[in-house]
Amino acid sequence: MRDFETTRRGALAAVAGLLATPALAQAWPDRPIRLVIPFPAGGPTDVYARFYAERMTAELGQSVVTENRGGAGGAIGAMEVARARPDGNTLLFGTASTHALYNLVTRQPQYDAAKDFQAVATLGGGPLCWLAHPGQPGTLADFLAKARTARPPLAYGSPGTGTLMHLATEILKREAGGVEINHIPYRGAAPAMNDLVAGTLALAVNTLGAGLALHQSGRARMLAVASAARAPQAPEVPTAAEALGRPGFTAVLWHAVFAPPGLPPAVLARLSAATNAALSDAAFRTRLNAAGIEPAAPGTPGSAAAYIAAEQARYRPIVEAIRPELDA
Structure with missing residues (x-):
């Protein structure tokens, strides 16, 4: 009898939980939602996150408040969300760095990008571009031809070792036949751009959005953009696939929204639907x-x-190939 009563109570509890799920979805969000940006303010991730938060506020009828929690290449903010209550009130504006590259490049990672998060949606992002100093050749093909014979070798700057910009450029070098261009890691993209404009660097890699102003002002020349099609903001610039003759070559600093694991399915469904509504809005896409x-x-x-x-699978081979540099 006791076993029967225990079973009955368990079944009633399970049914109550199922009945509560729609109620939770209807009630949620009942307070402001915290969107953690795991990088400092002012960068491309911060810009997109604030656009997204503004649009989601309208979609959900509740404030979505951004909070920058930078540090450790995005790991500090990511871990904070992974440990939060899975109630839909704390979300992460993650990136390729935090969820494709972190577990590949970090020898002792502090979280598992797949197991410690619930993916909500991918949002797209900024395609990478390669910019040369105006004194360098004006096309990627000519720049690579110069790099093959340059002694000492030419150098390119990235925002840091193990970043998407670094790895994508190493892939580009291999796609171009193994051309030698030395990597100089910086503490962020801005110092690399400053040295490019000053002529200290021959080449630098950044996102399209960050590189456009330099290209349009003539302070640097964009040689290629790593998008699937030419960018409407700079239609004169070939894609990297065109310039290399390698169809399908792309590299995007993409963004995605994550929640802690264990998010109620109904809340996940509502978050996904609201995000899809935002991504389907023509005005939002134009912005x-x-x-x-x-x-x-x-x-x-x-x-x-x-x-x-x-x-993750795409970048794993290049990470393994340059592991000595990453571990140095």
């Missing part, structure tokens, strides 16, 4: 394009997780 951001197509949490896993 992103103006900032050099390519928005993603609407999707599902499952498609987001699959995309992130594919990006």
